[in-house]
Amino acid sequence: MISKTAIDHLAEKLGRDNVLHEKEDLLTLGYDSTPGVHHLPEVVVYPTTTEQLIAAMEIAEREGLPLTPRGSGTGLSGGSVPVKGGMVLCLTRMNRILEIDEENLTATAEAGVVTLDLFNAVAAKGLFYPPDPGSQKISTLGGNVAENAGGLRGLKYGVTRDYVMALKGVLADRGLIATGGKSVKDVAGYGFKDLLVGSEGTLGIVTEITVKLIPPPQDKRTILAYFNDTRTAGEAVSRIIAAKIIPSTMEIMDRATINCVEDYVKIGLPRQMAALLLIEVDGHPAPVAEEAEGVRRILEQVKAAEIHVARDAAQAASLAAARRTALSALARVSPTTLLEDATVPRSRLAETFDEIERLTEKYRLKVGTFGHAGDGNLHPTVLCDERDHDEMERAHAFYNELYGQVLAWGGTVSGEHGIGLAKKEYLARQIGPGGVQVMKRIKQTFDPQGILNPGKIFDEGDPCTQAHVEEGFRVSH
Amino acid sequence: MSPTEPLGNFKVEDAPHYDDVLQCMRCGFCLPTCPTYALTGRERSSPRGRVALARAVAEKKLEFTPTIKEEAFFCLDCRACTSACPSGVRAGEVMEVCRSQAHAFYPLGKMGKAFREFILRKMVPSPELLETSMLPTRLYQRLGIQWLVRHLKVLKLGPEWMQKAEGMLPRLEKPLRPQLPEVVAARGEKRGRVGFFLGCVMTLMYPNVSRNTVRVLSHQGFDVVTPKDTKCCGAPHLSEGDRETARQLALFNLDLFLAQDVDYIVTDCAGCGAALKEYEELLEERAEHDKLARFRAKIRDISEFLAEVGLRTEGLREVRASVTYHEPCHLCHAQGISAQPRQIIRQIPGVELREMAEASWCCGSAATWGLKYAEDSRKVLDRKLDNARATGVDILVTANPGCHLQLAWGVREAGLSQEVLHLMELLGRALPPD
Structure with missing residues (x-):
């Protein structure tokens, strides 16, 4: 238990409103968007400056509390769940956009800035920040950096890491780190910046982020194609890529997903179709027209059931918005929504769909699949009920077998959600004991006491990590 | 059918359904739409946080604490989160139910209870009492006392809400209900016959608005039937957590309006419209399903109605x-x-x-x-x-x-x-x- 004195001390340094320790607050700050993982911290602080952050970390050290950084809590692998209790460092009140540098095409913002707010702020100056995770309306940049978040535009524009130019942060010993800069080229020494991106808050607490901006595409064409079977949709994706066309977005939804999304958005998606592809090509008008034509030709060749071109920007935007709701909309169907993040080389897409279908039948489950088809990044989502023990077992067996195949094809266990709590064992399978050892050594160098976001990415051989996870249910087994 | 076993730490009567709180997958899409989260930046004052609290009570991880009561009433019940939720979670409604729980867990003191019952169970359900009670206010305005009070800032001394309440009052006309004929005939080519649900606040504070609504309906070719006996729709009771009185009012209005020979039931008050459309759920165990469905099928907000039948612009x-x-x-x-x-x-x-x-x-x-x-x-x-x-x-x-x-x-x-x-x-x- 944290002492009353420590609470008072925190309040003195950070202000009363920035220190929460009532049970109701702790309960609501011990989860993110990952099903089944939940743990109460002992105290939650909202620093508004780096000095306050350091002050809080100092008090935490005195009290022997581990630290878990948190943004808006929309993560999908349990990265911000304080699985060992302690102190949650909520960075949402460090939310100033510090600079938009139009000469160097960069923006610098504090970690708590909401992704979409940054997008809008730079768009107002005629610039473009492409990474757009599904939760961009509320996710924070700090969280995006911690998990190396992707999004719908990943195919052409890349993910968060591709845009991070510089980071500032605080290390476990409360030393400050500043890495990278506004220089386009920078090969000086180890790439700490790249190491920190995607490190899930286990190596340091990122407080300030400088990102690269690019000019926005001048033109865009949105195409919607429907398919009678998912395999054909997968084939279309592989053929489009093979034709050397890189759309900005190539998203897939299967029938279950189409129906759930349509229940919510009501924009007339075809409920009877087995799959749909939402494809966007963007750039300068001439190549855009050419690529759109190329995409259409391929869709015709593979015999897509229907091909539509969005009437206008508003319709295109409503389609993209609809796709963003896919995961949450699937949650309509059942009390528990288990989501995975399997990613395969794109040539394997059609086979992956076949495998998902086969395993769905084998384990008698209800599965909705959607995802960033163009990236080979699929989100097969098991719609189940955590109260049904047998069903949960089958769900875990389903993922287990699927990941076995995904790894055999040279895929990865996480395309964009991170490892966190949910996928530690899968990671170990992917990178092997040697890989885990190296990661642990890096962790040891940055954080010898193990106080930064303990229990994430790999197991420290501490059975506690598992006992804290909500009864009877784990995501990754 | 009423449950007999309490859900977790909730009281049996008017508890949330477990499925409704389990439905939330915590994606956080509701957070940017919630005014109280925007105000406080505090998770427990967000829809996701509030549903998590209700779930914790249901799972016996938390008692129904004063903080939950506070959050139930701090929620604006604006339903913006419902619009934003792809999973179909209705956090506002969960909080409405928690308001009712709050009264069961933390009964008011004797005075408070008497006052609350007087307002919710005696005054509001009776159109006559409400009209009479507004009389002193009208006199207060007519006699110029309001002008004096506002300009001398007498109320600055009182609690802030009283001052605001006073400041908000529009200039009150005579209530509309007693003046409005029960049937106003259609003009021009007749298109149908509608029932008009005249809300309490409309008749008392905005008689001119509803007078115009009736004029519009008549001009659009509809006979307008406004039953004099119409009672409060029950929205204030739902909002204050008195679901039982709300049910009694709903049952009364249900029978009253189904007895009228009308094609639609139209209201110009969004609050009433929302409540009337929720009778189906509110009265689930208290009225025949068929009756509720017939009633529900007729309810329209005035703009919804006009857009549906088509506004005659000639x-x-x-x-x-x-x-x-x-x-x-x-x-x-x-x-x-x-x-x-x-x-x-x-x-x-x-x-x-x-x-x-x-x-x-x-x-x-x-x-x-x-x-x-x-x-x-x-x-x-x-x-x-x-x-x-x-x-x-x-x-x-x-x-x-x-x-x-x-x-x-x-x-x-x-x-x-x-x-x-x-x-x-x-x-x-x-x-x-x-």
Whole structure:
């Protein structure tokens, strides 16, 4: 238990409103968007400056509390769940956009800035920040950096890491780190910046982020194609890529997903179709027209059931918005929504769909699949009920077998959600004991006491990590 | 069928359904739409947080603590989160049920209970008592005492909510209910016969709005039946957590309106409309399903109704004005009616509609919330007024008396020149003289 004195001390340094320790607050700050993982911290602080952050970390050290950084809590692998209790460092009140540098095409913002707010702020100056995770309306940049978040535009524009130019942060010993800069080229020494991106808050607490901006595409064409079977949709994706066309977005939804999304958005998606592809090509008008034509030709060749071109920007935007709701909309169907993040080389897409279908039948489950088809990044989502023990077992067996195949094809266990709590064992399978050892050594160098976001990415051989996870249910087994 | 086993640490009566709280997958899509989360940045004051608290009570991880009571009432019940939730979680309704739980767990003291019962169980259900009770207020305004009070700032001494309540009162006319004939005949080619649900606040505070609604309906070719016995729709009771009185009122109105020979039941109050549309769920175990379904099928908000039957624009006069539209939460979020009011506005000759930013963001009125949390309400209102001001229009249009009171007060306090009108008043200006 944290002492009353420590609470008072925190309040003195950070202000009363920035220190929460009532049970109701702790309960609501011990989860993110990952099903089944939940743990109460002992105290939650909202620093508004780096000095306050350091002050809080100092008090935490005195009290022997581990630290878990948190943004808006929309993560999908349990990265911000304080699985060992302690102190949650909520960075949402460090939310100033510090600079938009139009000469160097960069923006610098504090970690708590909401992704979409940054997008809008730079768009107002005629610039473009492409990474757009599904939760961009509320996710924070700090969280995006911690998990190396992707999004719908990943195919052409890349993910968060591709845009991070510089980071500032605080290390476990409360030393400050500043890495990278506004220089386009920078090969000086180890790439700490790249190491920190995607490190899930286990190596340091990122407080300030400088990102690269690019000019926005001048033109865009949105195409919607429907398919009678998912395999054909997968084939279309592989053929489009093979034709050397890189759309900005190539998203897939299967029938279950189409129906759930349509229940919510009501924009007339075809409920009877087995799959749909939402494809966007963007750039300068001439190549855009050419690529759109190329995409259409391929869709015709593979015999897509229907091909539509969005009437206008508003319709295109409503389609993209609809796709963003896919995961949450699937949650309509059942009390528990288990989501995975399997990613395969794109040539394997059609086979992956076949495998998902086969395993769905084998384990008698209800599965909705959607995802960033163009990236080979699929989100097969098991719609189940955590109260049904047998069903949960089958769900875990389903993922287990699927990941076995995904790894055999040279895929990865996480395309964009991170490892966190949910996928530690899968990671170990992917990178092997040697890989885990190296990661642990890096962790040891940055954080010898193990106080930064303990229990994430790999197991420290501490059975506690598992006992804290909500009864009877784990995501990754 | 009523459950006999309590759900976790809830009381048996009027507890949330476990499935309803389990439905939340915590994606956080609701967070950017929640006015109280915007105010506090505190997770427990967000829809996701509130549902998590209810779930914790249901799973016996938490008692029904005073903090949960506080959150149940701090929720504006604006339903913006319901609109934003792809999973179909209705956090506002869960909180409404928790309000009722709050009264079971923390009964008011004797005085408080007597006062609450007097207001909710005696005054509000009786149209006559309500009308009589407004008489002193009208006298207060007519005799010039209001002018004195407002200018001498006597009320600055009182609690803030009293001062605000006083400041919000529009100039009161005679209540509409006793004046309105039970049947007003259609004009021009007759298109049908509708029942008009005249809400309490409308008859007492905005008789001119509802007078215009009836004029519009008649001009559009509908006989308008306004049953004199109509009682309060029950919305204030749901909002205050008195679900039992709400059910009794609902049962009364259900029978009253089903006995009328009308094709539709129309209201010009978004709050009433939302409540009437929820009778089906509220009375689930208390009335026949078929009766409830028939009633539900007839309920329309006035703008929803006009858009559905088609506004007859022949003979409408030009109204030269630029307007912006503030969406009442209980219209856009609770009833999903967003396009129809705009469609009607655009059909009025001479009117130019300029959209404001965040048109569907709450104005901070939210029944008695605006009085209980006067300071927070002020902040929510300021955000709304900034957006309204930026449009530079002549008229701020809305469609609900709660918003109307709040916006008119805000505009007056801020010294803005904009006029605040109900959509029916605006449309009323386009009607030829009677």
